[in-house]
Each structure stands twice: as C-alpha cells, then as structure tokens.
Amino acid sequence: AKKAAEPKKAAAKAAPKAEGKAEAKVVGKVEPKAAGKAEAKPPAKEEPKTPSKEEVKKETAEDPKKRKVEPKAEEGAPKKEAKKEETAKKEPKKEEVKKAKKEEEEAENPEKEKDAPKDLRPKVKEGISYHPCDVTLNVVPTLGGKVLMALSEGGMQYLIAGARANVGMKAGRYMYEVKIIEALNPAESSGGQRGGRVPMPRQLVRLGFSTAKAPLILGDGNESAYFDSEGFYVSGKGSKKTAASQRFTRDQIIAVVLNLDPKSPNANTVSLFLDGQRVSQPQELPEALQGKALFPHVCYRNVSLHVNFGPSPSAALPFKCRMLQEAAAADAEQVKATKPKDGKYEVLFPVAFPDEGTFDWLDFHLQSNKNYTELSDRAILQWAEKSGFTPAKVNKTSNDKPEMGFGIPMMDDGSVRRVLHAVAPIQQRSYIVMEVKGNLLKEERKELLSKWGPGFKRTAAVMMGEPSATFKKFVHDKALKLKQEASDKEFHAKKAEEKRKKALEKRQKQLEKDRKKNAKLAKKKQEALKKKIEEEKKKKERAAKGEPEPEEEEKAEEEEEKESEEEPEDEEMEEKEEDPPKAELTPEEKKAWFRKTAVPDLSSYHLSTSFQKFSVPEEDEGFETVKYEWTKDAGKAKDYLKTWVRDRKLTIRVEDLEPSEWFGAKFKEWQSTMQSWRAKQNAFKAAKAKKEAEAAAKEAKKKAAEEEEAAAKK
Secondary structure, eight states: OHHHHHHHHHHHHHSOHHHHHHHHHHHHHHHHHHHHHHHHSOOOSOOOOOOOHHHHHHHHHHOHHHHHHHHHHHTHHHHHHHHHHHHHHTOOOHHHHHHHHHHHHHHHSOOOOOOOOOOOSOBOOSOOOOOGGGBOTTEEEETTTTEEEEOOSGGGGGSOEEEEOSEEESSSEEEEEEEEEEEOOOOOOTTOOSSOOOOSOSSEEEEEEEOTTSOSSTTSSSSEEEEETTSEEEESTTOOOEEOSOOOOTTOEEEEEEEOOTTSTTTTEEEEEETTEEOSOOEEOOTTTTTSOBEEEEEEESEEEEEEOOSSOSSOOSSOOOBGGGOBGGGEEEOOOOOOTTSOEEEEEEEEOTTSSHHHHHHHHHHHOTTEEEESHHHHHHHHHHTTOOOOOSOOOOSSSOOOOOSOHHHHSSHHHHHHHHHGGGSOSEEEEOOTTGGGSHHHHHHHHTTSOTTEEEEEEEEOSSOOHHHHHHHHHHHHHHHHHHHHHHHHHHHHHHHHHHHHHHHHHHHHHHHHHHHHHHHHHHHHHHHHHHHHHHHHHHHHHTOOOOOOOOSHHHHHHHHHHSOOOOOOOOOOOOOOOOOOOOHHHHHOSSOOOSSOSSOHHHHHHHGGGOOOOOGGGTOSEEEESSSSSHHHHHHHHHHHHHHHHHHSOOTTOOOOHHHHHHHHHHHHHHHHHHHHHHHHHHHHHHHHHHHHHHHHHHHHHHHHHHHHHO
16 A cells, blocks of 8 residues: 555646645545445555545546535646736726826825805996906906906017906805817017016916905915916915926816805815816915905906806806805905096196105005005006016116116117006096106106196195105105115125035034045054054064963043044034114115105206206196195295206206307308418418528529539649
C-alpha cells in the first residue's frame, strides 16, 4: 500500500495548488468510506489505501454534493484570471471619471436652497429702473431700461460702464437675470499703441450687488460684491479674486441669487447660475455689506445686456425663487429720484484762483452733494484707472489739464472729453464743470455755457478771498490725513529696512559661525588622523618588541572639550511692534487758508499768458445765478481779483509781451536812419580805400623806375 501511494503523492505535489486544495477537501470527505471498507476485511496493520483521482471522480459523480465542491476548487485560478481581464476591459474612461467625480461632488454638496413659499404680502409697486445719477455717462439704456448699451466712440470703448437699479433688497431671497445679447469689437486707432497696454479682457461683464452710495464701478470701494465673466468672485476693493464659477459669454442666461434670509443655511450669500444650473457655491458677503440694503449692480464693456428683474425668469432654477420685481415691499428698499422743484437740473461752474482751494472745494462740495457729476480731466483719469489702465507715468504739469500718458492714441487725443461734453447735456442730472483756467476767462465761459440749453440752471460759484470756517477745517483735516499717510509710509519703509539689515547681519553671523566651526572640525580631523598614524606606528613598535597593548583611555575629556567649544547661541529679543508716530500740522499750516499741492493747478506758461484776462462772471454772460461762496459780495471779490492780478504782475514772467504801434513806427524810422548812416560810412570807406590804392600804385611805380635806373648805371 505504501509503495502504491508514493507515486500518487508525487503526482499530487506536482499538481496545481488549486487542485491540491480540491483533492484535500475531497479526500477528507471520502476517508470515512475507505476506512469503513477496510474494517469489513480481515484485520491487517496496513495503512488505509489513499484513493486515486479516478476513484475520487467516480465517487463525486455518484455523490452530487462532492460534484458541487470540486468544480469550484478547480476553476478558482481561471476565474481569477477572467476577473482580471474583465476589470481591464471595464477600466473607466476620463469622461466617466469626470462624470463620477461630478456626481460625487453633487452628492457631497446637495442643493440647500428650497422652494420659495407663497408670500401674500404687498409687493413692490413701481417698476425697477435706473436713475440717471446711478449710471455712468457712457450707459445708454433702451427699451425701458431692459437693454443696456454703451458708447464706444474713440477712447470710450476702453471705459467700463456701470448701472445700479433703484430697488434693493434688505431681507429675503431674490434673483435677477442678465443675458449678453451682443459682443462688440470696436476698431482701434490706425496709429497703433505707443507703449501703452489696453485693459483686458476687451469684453467684460460684472454682475453683483452694492449699497446705494457705493461707486458706480463694481470693485471700486468696499461696498460691493460681484461675479465677473472670467469666473471670479470679488468682494471689496483690494480683495483677492476667487475662482468661484464658470466663465459666461453671449447667449447664456446668467442668474444672480442673493440670500438674506437668516433662517436659510445659505444666509448672507450670493450665488451664480447659468441657464438654470448652479455654477458656483454660495459666496459669503463681506461684513461691510451685511445688514444693509443691497441693490442689483451691473458693469460691462463692449457688450450689450438684457437685464430681467421679473416677474418671471427666462431659465428656471433647481428651486423656485422669486425675482426682484416680485419682492415683498417689506423686503425691499426703493431709492426715489430727487428732482428739482422747478424741473431744471443745475450746471455749476466753479470760479477760483489757481492753487487757492480749487479742487479741494470740489471735493468739499461733492462730499455733501453726491448727486452731482464731475466733468473734468481729473475725473476721466480716475475713470480710466478704475477701468483697468495703469496710472500714467508722466510728469504732471498741471491739475487742470493733466497729461493722460496711457500710450493709447484714443485715450491721449482728448476724444473721451469731447464725447462726454457732447453727451452730458442730453442726460438729466446735475453737473460740475471743473475748468480752472476756462472758468476764469470770459470768452471760454461763453463757449462752455453755449453747450447747455435752457433746460439746465446755469450757476457760477465764485470762491475768492478768505474761505469759510467749515472749508478751512476740511482743508486742515485733509492735509493732516495726507501728512499722516506719508509719515506712516516712511515709518513702515524704515522698519522694513531695519528688519532687512538685521536679517542680513544674522545671516552673516551664521555664515561666519559655520565657517569657524567647519575650520575647527577640519583641524580636529587632521589631528585625529595624525594621532591615529602615530598610534599605528607605536602599535607596530610594541608588537615588534613584544610589549602588551595599553588600556583604552576614556573619552570623557574629549566630550567635555566639545561641549566647552560649542558657542552659546545669541538669544533674540522679541521686538514690540511700534505704532507709527502721529502727524501734526505746524503753526504755519494751521494758519494757511489753502493746502499746498505738489502739482500746480495751471502750468507756468498757461498762467503767465492768461492771468491778466481773469475776470469775475456776470449774469449778462448767460448765468441764471452767480453765487459768492466766501466773500458773499461781488465788490469784495472784484477787489480781491485786482489785488491778486497786481501781485502776480510783480512776480510772474510775461510770456506774451508785444511792442506797441508807436514803438513799431519809431523802430522803423530808426532802422531807415541806420541804413543811411551805414551807406555814408561805406561810401567814405570806399573813397579812402581808393586814394590809398592810388598812392600805393604811384609809390610802387616810382620805386620800379629807380631800380631800373640803378641797374642801367651798373
């Protein structure tokens, strides 16, 4: 039996592992039968016979239970290979991976907004529109304000247009929609760019909300938040752009949802949707906007927009959300247009001497009269910088007519100014025409007045003499603020330089320390190597003499030396942050009526060629009203004007000095007399020269005759 079982055992070892496991299982089940048969036979010491494969197959064929076990065991390995092939075939594609990832994100971030419940409260009655003072001068609203276009003549194509609605939200959840219906590509100047860079992108859209008193360009100030067409979210001036949504372009319906419901999980957030699908997670409003009424605000460049405030959306959202036109009156705040009593808006012409509070008075007036629109080159420069132009790097010659210096022909050629002065009289709003030199000259005042029809109240505001106490305080506060800013800037620059020097010194000390440490280590290594060589030499000598090896010395002394050699690190003292010193005005600055500026209001040439023609405006020039802000009297203002001009005659160089007619006649007479004198002088010189020539010729002839005679005698 043992001899018969040995070859079978060898075959079983050579078989695959799966078969070996199957045989082991089957044998375990068959052994009881084999043992039973052996007991029926006469007793013997032989071991029970191990069944062969054929016997096992026969038994499993008879027993269905065994038949079920064996195929599973034998087909285990092929099934694993089949599974590998199936998994290789079923490897997910990139699109499927993206889709699965999107589904996972949706599963992780399910829509938290719920359907808006029925609201039976009274709704906003008046239609939502734009007041003229709440749009920039290049906005052209059409179709009752549903479509917003923009002027693109000349350099106007580079400036951003802004429009804020007259109805805002202070509670609840509401939305408005915008669709880009036209994208423009205005032609640029054939002259090309002169080192300037056009602000990008050329087609731009910003959609968001702002407070009622926020600037008209979204992003200018801390009272606005918006999404732009490049997929960014911006909240406040100076804040970083956050990639929060997809880009949007023409023919897409963009919905902006503002949630001010404190019970909602998305309270105090703003979201963006494209064609009814969410493309941004709810973005939190900055603290400066929370608790305030927020008004829909759009900004755009080189596009035309269709703005839909309701009542029904063009593209349904995943949840029901009411539009702003359907807002409850209790949740909304409406800004009413302030129209003048007589129906005429005012055009104000400030008249003041150069460098005597001109632009400070303008800021002072605009601070309390925000419904006025400034018309000046200064305003154009500020608008251009807000639209993406970098500040002009040119030497400013004057505040009245500063150089644009953007390197773009259409921005530097004055086309923006011409378009604005042509468009302004069409729009019903109040203006301040800030022209320092032009408002002081009678001829230029008449030209400026001719552009404004009888529909406007034309007013001249004269600021001459000693200013009012409120204006003085405004000037002193502004001077102190600018002085403090300059002091803070200098202080922080000084501290930064000190930190830089300290860091440099520390670095140099560390390098010197590392150099010394490396030198010491190199020296020690050399000494250790030298010592080792000497020890090896001594060891050989002792071996040759047969002397025993000495015991190893303890290394405690060396460790002590190492510790003593380590230099203690310098402990750095924590410096307390110092506050910048507080600036103060000098006694001379406190006594001054006006603030000194780095750039004069007029260039020296324009001042010297025009100051003698300065005059006080009169009503017969076409003004309905002439107000004297400081002197309160026309006579005092005229006296101040005479004194001012007389003083400037003593100190200013006269550039356009011309001689009189009498001087011209006398000069011509003098020239003719000089010519006659010169003719007589020339005639006298000619006669004298002739006589001298004749005498010289006679003398030469005489000398020649004498020489001939002397030669003949010889």
